[in-house]
Amino acid sequence: MKVLTGNDLRTGDVTWWTGSDWSRHVDDAADVGDEGEEILAREEAARRVNVPYIIEATREEDGSVRPAHIKDRVRALGPTVRPDLTLKPKDPEALDWII
Amino acid sequence: MYQYDKYDQAMVDARVAEFRDQARRRLEGKLTEDQFKPLRLMNGLYLQLHAYMLRVAIPYGTLNSTQMSVLGDIADKYDRGYGHFTTRQNIQYNWIKLEDAADILDELSKVEMHAIQTSGNCIRNISSDHFAGASHDELIDPRPYAELMRQWSSFHPEFSYLPRKFKICVIASEKDRAAMRLHDIGIQIVEKDGEIGARFFAGGGMGRTPMIAPMIRDFVPVDQLITYAEACLRVYNRYGRRDNKYKARIKILVHELGKDEYTRQVEEEFAHMLDQGVEPPLAEIERLKTFFASPAFEDGPKTVDRSDPDFALWVDRNTNRHRHDSYVSAVISLKPVGGIPGDATGDQMRLMAKLAKQYSLDELRITHTQNVVLPHVRIADLHALWTALDEAGLGSPNLDTIEDIIACPGLDYCALANARSIPLAQRISERFASKGKTEELGELKLKISGCINACGHHHAGHIGILGVDRKGKENFQLSLGGSEAEDVSLAKITGPGFDEDGVIDAVEKVTDVYLSAREGDERFLDTYRRIGMAPFKEALYD
Numbered sequence: 001m002k003v004l005t006g007n008d009l010r011t012g013d014v015t016w017w018t019g020s021d022w023s024r025h026v027d028d029a030a031d032v033g034d035e036g037e038e039i040l041a042r043e044e045a046a047r048r049v050n051v052p053y054i055i056e057a058t059r060e061e062d063g064s065v066r067p068a069h070i071k072d073r074v075r076a077l078g079p080t081v082r083p084d085l086t087l088k089p090k091d092p093e094a095l096d097w098i099i
Numbered sequence: 100m101y102q103y104d105k106y107d108q109a110m111v112d113a114r115v116a117e118f119r120d121q122a123r124r125r126l127e128g129k130l131t132e133d134q135f136k137p138l139r140l141m142n143g144l145y146l147q148l149h150a151y152m153l154r155v156a157i158p159y160g161t162l163n164s165t166q167m168s169v170l171g172d173i174a175d176k177y178d179r180g181y182g183h184f185t186t187r188q189n190i191q192y193n194w195i196k197l198e199d200a201a202d203i204l205d206e207l208s209k210v211e212m213h214a215i216q217t218s219g220n221c222i223r224n225i226s227s228d229h230f231a232g233a234s235h236d237e238l239i240d241p242r243p244y245a246e247l248m249r250q251w252s253s254f255h256p257e258f259s260y261l262p263r264k265f266k267i268c269v270i271a272s273e274k275d276r277a278a279m280r281l282h283d284i285g286i287q288i289v290e291k292d293g294e295i296g297a298r299f300f301a302g303g304g305m306g307r308t309p310m311i312a313p314m315i316r317d318f319v320p321v322d323q324l325i326t327y328a329e330a331c332l333r334v335y336n337r338y339g340r341r342d343n344k345y346k347a348r349i350k351i352l353v354h355e356l357g358k359d360e361y362t363r364q365v366e367e368e369f370a371h372m373l374d375q376g377v378e379p380p381l382a383e384i385e386r387l388k389t390f391f392a393s394p395a396f397e398d399g400p401k402t403v404d405r406s407d408p409d410f411a412l413w414v415d416r417n418t419n420r421h422r423h424d425s426y427v428s429a430v431i432s433l434k435p436v437g438g439i440p441g442d443a444t445g446d447q448m449r450l451m452a453k454l455a456k457q458y459s460l461d462e463l464r465i466t467h468t469q470n471v472v473l474p475h476v477r478i479a480d481l482h483a484l485w486t487a488l489d490e491a492g493l494g495s496p497n498l499d500t501i502e503d504i505i506a507c508p509g510l511d512y513c514a515l516a517n518a519r520s521i522p523l524a525q526r527i528s529e530r531f532a533s534k535g536k537t538e539e540l541g542e543l544k545l546k547i548s549g550c551i552n553a554c555g556h557h558h559a560g561h562i563g564i565l566g567v568d569r570k571g572k573e574n575f576q577l578s579l580g581g582s583e584a585e586d587v588s589l590a591k592i593t594g595p596g597f598d599e600d601g602v603i604d605a606v607e608k609v610t611d612v613y614l615s616a617r618e619g620d621e622r623f624l625d626t627y628r629r630i631g632m633a634p635f636k637e638a639l640y641d
Contacts, residue, residue: 010126011196012150047128051146069571071510074519075148079511081439081521085179085194 001031001059004039005072006052014075015049016065022049024087026076029057029065066097073098100163100462101246102390103211110254111208114215118142119201126198141221143214144200147514151195154217155207159227159245159269160188160465164452166210167463171448177203182448184433184441186505186556187266188226188465189217193512215253220261222252222332226268228276229464232391233428233474235420239295241271241288243387244324247379248286250387251325258332262339263347265332266304278467278583280312281305281559283349284331286324295321301331301361302353305553309589310350315362321384323369326377330369334361394460396423399479410485412538413496418481425478429459431471431488432495432503436532437525440506441469450491458484467556467583468505470498501536501543501610502528505556509549509566510573516549518566518573523547526603531610540610543623546581559583561624562609563590564602575602579609579635580627591632594640608638 003026004017015022017039019030032039036054043049056068067073078086080095088094103111118138125135139145143154155170162170170190174182177199178192185191195203207213216223225245232240248267252258258265268279271288279285285300296318303312319327335349338356353361401424405411418427431451434440443451451471455463458480459473466472476484488494497503504527507513509520524547531537546560550567557563563578574596581590597605612635613623621629 007146007150010198012146012194014149044132047126050132070573071148071516074510078149080519081511081525 001057001065002033002036003029003055003057003065003067004032004036004043004052005029005055005067005075006043006049009047009050012050016076017043017052026057026067027064031059070098100161100390101158101211101242101249108208108211111211111213111215114142114213115201115204115208118204122197122201137219139200140218141215142200142204143217144195144197145218145514147193147508147512148510149512150193151197151200152512153192153195153200153203153214154185155190155192155212155214156217156224157189157212157465158249159225159231159242160229160467161227161231161242162212162463162465163461164456164463166212167452167455168449169206169210169212171443171445171452173203173206174443174448175445181442181444183439183508184443184465184469184471186467186469186507186554187224188229188467189224190465191508193508218264219259220263220265221259222255222261222265222267225249225252226266226277226282226467228270228272229466229472230276230419230428230474231271231464232393233419233421233426234272234274235422236274237272237422238290239271239288240388240391240393241269242391243384244271244286244288244297245269246387246390247325247384248328251328251379258336261332261336262341263344263349265335265349267328273585275583275585275587276466278556278559278587280587281309281556281583282312283335284328285312286328289318291318297321297324297327299327299331301365302350302358304348304350305556305558306348307345307551307553308348308350309553309558310354311587311589312350313353313358315358315365322381323373323378325379326372327365327369329377330365330372333368333372334364338364394475396426396475397477399425399477401425401478403478403481407482409489409496410482413485413489413494414481416496416500417498418476421475426475427478427481429473429476429481429484430466430498431473431493432497433470433493434497434503434528435492435495436497436502437529439521440504440524443471447491447493450487451493454484454487468503470503497537499542499544500538501531501540501545503544504528505544505546505560507548507550507555509547509555513549513554515552516566517551517568518549518575520547520549520555520564520566523564523566523575523599523602526599527606530603530607536610539614541622543610544582545606556583557581558589559587560590561622561627562606564606567596569596573599575599577602577605577609577639579632580624582624586624593632593636605639609635612638
């Protein structure tokens, strides 16, 4: 699947396009198919996202979304060296998902 | 300490107001990211993996306790309770909101700090010896000359759009504690026939094409320093490549022209400029010297009670001989075993500020190895200082050991990185500490970069590690034999790379080779230089 991601203009937070809005959680990401560039241009112009780009990802059997590249998995969860600052601070196994 | 005059303060205040307006216009959609990006970068505001990152300049790594305390307050108020001291003697905040950035710059300006020229193709923060003005072995305090360079290079209209970023280092001792020859220009203050002047080195750097700067002049009189520096920059600005960012640094120009031809052009430009009034009057350097006047050192005890072995070890490892025999410079390690190199919490910053006020004549320094120095500590106060540091987790006795690892933020934070560097540093320090091998190995400088840009100085590590991306997976190249010191050299790659577990094992294997081959008091680097790469490769790959 193709997923659209960027950083929130105001906060810098990593965000993922859900099909109708932006979410902090990669599992909410929608497959943008061939429409990524069009959505990207529209959303950037609307100042809802900063430096958006399209990435490859896979939807797992449990419905979660896994970006293909480690860099985007780090972006999705947070720094591996500060589990307390990730989106899943109470899940000690969450970091395994990145590597 | 440097001191702002009314012009400095007015310039910084004006820049804060200007940036506040630019950020407002960006948030209101009146500026596109393409328009805004160069403006935010001029104020040190990057966009990294998780958020905006603000890099704050710490001029030649020098700051006072009020400034350090404010840095800690900013960490708590605007970030997530910590900051990261960098290999450029600066500090970075990793979790900044655009809407807060102008407020942070405003708070910094109130304590004579800013983030100007911490990004972009301009002259960056001047770096220097972190023991400047304190060490027993320096010819003269280099900070007035570093300050002269800072004032000259700040907002220099001719050098605001260079082909690429430009880094200048000023030292004043034969011992190089600032990686001087790995800068675009390295300046060593020297004495010749009773006169003070400077050796100039040009064209050094790390990054994807590491180079050691050759000396281009062995003596520039003190009243011609700025003119000569300007001549160096002019030749670079004129002929440095702008068509390929990977070949745009001055090191490429010096290499391609050759040292002799580059020097000839600099000398020609210098001769042309000498009578054009570029140089500030000598009275200016004398004025700057008053900012760094030697404190009133007091005589006192010259030795410590070594009955506490932990304290004695810290004294041996983490202090440097001072020019006054009743004082030492104490290094606070930001490398606890298993910790993140260079990170300090807001509380730790405020504690270091308090201890600097109490024990170090209100001064602190940031080292390029991501530690903090209290430059002027009375030997009589050392035990009290160490006790306070140790209670706060800042008493690691590991300076220049394999636990004192330089590591860039790597893929955990940095948008440019290909691999994570911090976890390697954590695991390596844990591995060697748990096996009790740190002391046995002695001085061993290990440096880790998460990409070819080499912010972690891996080219200059006795052991260097470079993280690369191999088909979407992290891979790590090991290199040996680098040094950023006066015996400067560039590390050589051992061979094929390793995965994360493999490179940690590889580090242990090369240290085992060293321990078995070591003669006398040889450091790892000395043994490597004597026996060469072959025994290490054999241990790693056969």
